[in-house]
């Protein structure tokens with residue numbers, strides 16, 4: 001979010017529209033009160049009356065839920081319509097035209113700043129088949145009319161009948177298919193109060209048992225049946241009590257386009273002004289990062305004694321400001337890149353642009369940590385001694401500068417000679433430009449070597465005490481640090497030190513409709529079989545800490561150590577004869593405490609630089625201000641449902657031949673019954689044999 005204005009809409013109900021039907025007046029009033037839009041019911045009660053006359057036999061039956069639809073006119077003894085009404089109904093089904101007085105909006109210029117609620121009496125999931133089909137027809141009519149007016153979003157009434165959720169979803173899909181641009185949002189309550197009550201524990205308490213997931217399960221069923229349509233979103237209704245954190249967290253990975261907050265979801269503070277509960281504030285703060293529209297309803301009802309109708313929007317603007325002010329530098333830096341899929345860099349294959357280096361160099365943490373690690377390594381050298389340092393993959397030189405700063409700080413007569421190795425010919429021009437300045441130092445000298453660290457040759461007396469590199473990718477090893485450093489070990493003296501000395505890759509199962517949608521709608525199946533670098537936002541890590549089995553939520557895959565503790569068979573140039581020793585495999589079991597849909601794997605890394613200096617993107621202990629690495633995302637090409645208390649086995653391989661490195665991955669899902677593991681689902685093997693993605697050596 002960071003700086004982007006959160007859209008807030010005020011709901012104008014039918015009574016307000018009846019007292020002033022001019023939509024633009026309401027829009028302008030809303031703008032004056034610091035709203036960005038209004039929401040309103042799309043159709044009027046007059047349309048409901050006509051539709052019910054056509055499609056429902058009589059009011060009593062509607063109320064009892066026993067209504068019959070007129071489409072069976074003449075075929076059933078339940079039909080109570082006269083021939084004339086039946087005929088009008090058939091004409092409506094054929095033509096689907098509103099009377100002007102049946103809709104609240106009729107002009108294009110009124111529609112720019114409105115979000116419309118579809119008729120709330122539509123029963124797409126009615127137990128009555130006829131009502132369902134006629135509701136679908138009425139919905140398609142609303143969709144067609146909304147598209148005609150260029151309205152961008154229609155919010156659909158919440159499904160009410162779990163048994164017929166497939167009917168609801170099919171109608172929504174039909175409505176989506178009937179238009180090309182209109183977005184549909186399904187209104188879903190954030191919780192089911194009956195379900196919360198059944199658990200017998202106040203949901204606010206952390207010892208809440210069970211997994212109150214019924215409203216999310218309904219949403220999951222609908223969007224899955226609608227094939228994750230990117231035009232289908234969620235309008236989350238906070239009119240119900242918030243569920244416990246485990247269930248609330250689940251909504252964070254869903255495509256929430258609107259959050260509906262009725263005035264009665266606010267509580268009065270000591271002075272009677274409306275405020276949100278602590279847990280609700282936390283939830284909203286997280287949610288508004290993805291900029292859904294907040295829809296405030298019932299603001300005119302006078303529910304709170306102070307502040308009047310504008311107090312609600314003022315309060316939310318205040319929350320927005322607090323949230324912007326507290327954004328970390330990473331959030332500010334990554335604003336606009338959140339949940340954005342980027343192909344991982346291949347700095348070995350490609351020559352990076354100066355602007356890319358410039359972005360790296362903005363990191364306030366990484367270079368400081370390297371400098372600190374180099375300083376500690378130099379302190380371990382004798383005073384009044386010369387230390388030879390190789391900075392391999394020097395880029396535009398920030399690690400060279402860091403080493404010079406470090407030796408100045410280490411003092412006591414310590415001196416360094418730096419060999420800056422870089423294979424990017426363009427970056428070498430920048431490095432040349434810095435040589436004079438560096439060589440002005442009395443205690444440091446710098447030489448520039450253009451070439452590939454795996455190939456350049458060095459006499460024994462030129463070998464280095466310390467080798468500094470930053471070839472780490474988002475998963476640690478995915479920019480080929482292991483392979484490059486294998487070759488660079490020839491530049492290091494026996495018992496020399498590498499910074500970093502080792503690094504570890506971590507993985508966790510992840511849910512994110514946003515990322516899954518992006519991958520699946522790129523239009524090519526291969527996109528679901530390659531890793532991406534992503535600054536995660538609308539994601540939910542599905543695994544939990546399992547104390548019984550001592551399983552962690554985020555687990556370690558593998559590590560690389562430099563210099564390696566093993567001796568390799570070398571070729572004539574002093575490089576390992578094959579890259580076989582750099583293959584890795586991880587088979588990890590994760591516990592899934594709360595149901596969710598698996599859309600992929602989230603990857604992180606940790607690197608030990610020297611002494612007590614570490615770099616980390618691990619979600620439980622990452623450096624909040626570090627900008628250089630976003631996590632990596634390995635997609636799964638189909639959403640895999642994980643029930644509450646299930647287990648997911650993740651299989652991940654780092655494979656190699658002498659030309660390339662690639663990852664393959666798959667998952668299997670198990671539930672436990674009578675101490676046995678029963679397999680219920682699995683994915684395909686992704687990127688088999690580097691079919692879709694490879695990292696060139």
Ligand SMILES: C[S@@+](CC[C@H](N)C(=O)[O-])C[C@H]1O[C@@H](n2cnc3c(N)ncnc32)[C@H](O)[C@@H]1O
Nearest residue numbers: 347348360393394395422423424452453470484
């Ligand atoms: C991630 S950048 C880091 C640049 C710089 N050290 C920094 O931290 O800003 C990695 C650098 O290593 C260079 N590089 C990658 N593989 C190399 C190799 N085998 N030999 C020499 N340079 C290499 C790339 O061209 C790139 O400049």
